[in-house]
Every structure is written in structure tokens, then in C-alpha cells.
Amino acid sequence: MPSRNATGDTPAKAPRADARRNAELVLAGARRAVATHGLDASYHEIARLAGVGVGTVYRRFPQRDELMEAVLLDTLDELIQEAERALEHPDPWEGFTGLFAGLALRTGENAGLSGSLDERGGPRVAARRRRLLDLLHRTTERAQRAGALRDDVGPQDIPYLARAATSAGCVLDLPAGPEQPRRAITVILDGLRTRGGRA
Numbered sequence: 001m002p003s004r005n006a007t008g009d010t011p012a013k014a015p016r017a018d019a020r021r022n023a024e025l026v027l028a029g030a031r032r033a034v035a036t037h038g039l040d041a042s043y044h045e046i047a048r049l050a051g052v053g054v055g056t057v058y059r060r061f062p063q064r065d066e067l068m069e070a071v072l073l074d075t076l077d078e079l080i081q082e083a084e085r086a087l088e089h090p091d092p093w094e095g096f097t098g099l100f101a102g103l104a105l106r107t108g109e110n111a112g113l114s115g116s117l118d119e120r121g122g123p124r125v126a127a128r129r130r131r132l133l134d135l136l137h138r139t140t141e142r143a144q145r146a147g148a149l150r151d152d153v154g155p156q157d158i159p160y161l162a163r164a165a166t167s168a169g170c171v172l173d174l175p176a177g178p179e180q181p182r183r184a185i186t187v188i189l190d191g192l193r194t195r196g197g198r199a
Contacts, residue, residue: 019060025050026060030071039068069122076128079106083135093148093193096139100162100192101185103136107159108166108181133159150194161188 029050033041089095
């Protein structure tokens with residue numbers, strides 16, 4: 001007979017291994033779909049990318065908002081971890097550039113981050129967004145206090161500059177090569193640092 005907890009209730013069984021794996025596959029597929037198609041990605045596309053049946057997607061996430069929230073929370077949590085590492089980096093400029101590059105590459109690869117996160121993601125997503133922006137603000141000001149980042153740039157400018165580095169896949173019929181985003185990031189960062197700052 002299953003043991004009971006302090007309230008006398010029988011504890012719920014842990015999800016089966018295959019159920020956990022399906023949930024992970026669905027979330028990974030949803031992240032890929034949202035990255036390409038934004039928050040309106042279809043369940044059929046998510047199922048295809050996850051390698052599962054569409055019924056599995058509906059069983060794991062019967063509410064679309066719940067799935068989109070999980071995707072955004074997963075992505076924002078990764079960015080928050082990068083921002084925390086940036087703020088703790090012993091070199092303020094190196095910390096800032098690492099966060100800038102990570103933000104640029106992730107937003108360039110993820111169409112879902114270009115939408116209205118507060119409206120589409122709910123209060124937990126809004127809280128994560130505020131946390132990320134706070135860390136970005138502190139990392140930016142830290143690099144400025146160190147004299148490495150020009151002081152005429154505000155923290156609110158950084159997400160737009162990061163997005164601009166990876167926003168265009170093709171310009172004047174010239175497709176961006178695989179190294180184009182990093183080249184653009186390097187050029188933008190070179191323009192952001194002070195003359196006395198290090199590359």
C-alpha cells in the first residue's frame with residue numbers, strides 16, 4: 001500500500017519516464033517552431049518538429065497558452081543565466097559583450113522573443129522579462145562605470161542594437177552567410193566601446 005503524507009493523502013505518482021520524455025520532446029519542438037514562426041506556431045508544426053503525434057502535444061499541453069508560456073519561460077531562463085554570469089564576470093566589458101552577443105544571437109534565432117511577452121506569456125513571463133531587463137541594466141551600467149562602454153548609450157538601447165545585429169536574413173538579394181551575425185555583433189560592439197576600452 002502506498003505511504004501517505006502528513007495530510008493523510010496518498011502522494012501522486014511520479015510521471016512515467018516515457019511521459020517525461022514526451023513532454024521534453026514537445027517543449028523542444030515547440031521552441032524550434034516558435035523560433036521560426038513566432039508564438040502562433042501550429043500544434044501540427046510543433047508535433048512534426050518534436051517527432052511525436054499531434055495528439056501527444058495536446059495531451060501534454062491541452063492549453064495553448066500553457067505551452068507558449070513554457071517555451072518563453074525556458075528561453076528567458078537561459079538568457080537570465082547568461083545575464084547573471086555577465087554581471088559576475090570579473091571584467092565588466094567582457095561580461096557586457098558576452099551578454100550582448102548572447103542576446104543578439106538568441107533574439108535573432110527566436111521570433112517568439114520579438115512579440116509582446118507580457119500579453120502573450122502571462123505574469124510569470126512578465127516577471128522573467130523584468131528580471132532579465134534589470135540584469136541587462138546593471139551589466140550595462142557596470143561597463144560604463146568601468147569606462148569601457150560609451151556613456152551616451154542607455155540600457156534601453158541595448159536590446160534594439162542586439163536585435164539589429166541579427167534582424168536581416170537577406171538584404172538587396174544578398175543572403176546573410178553563417179558568419180554574418182557575429183561580424184555584425186563585432187562591429188556594433190566596436191562602436192559601443194570607448195576609445196580606452198578593450199576589444
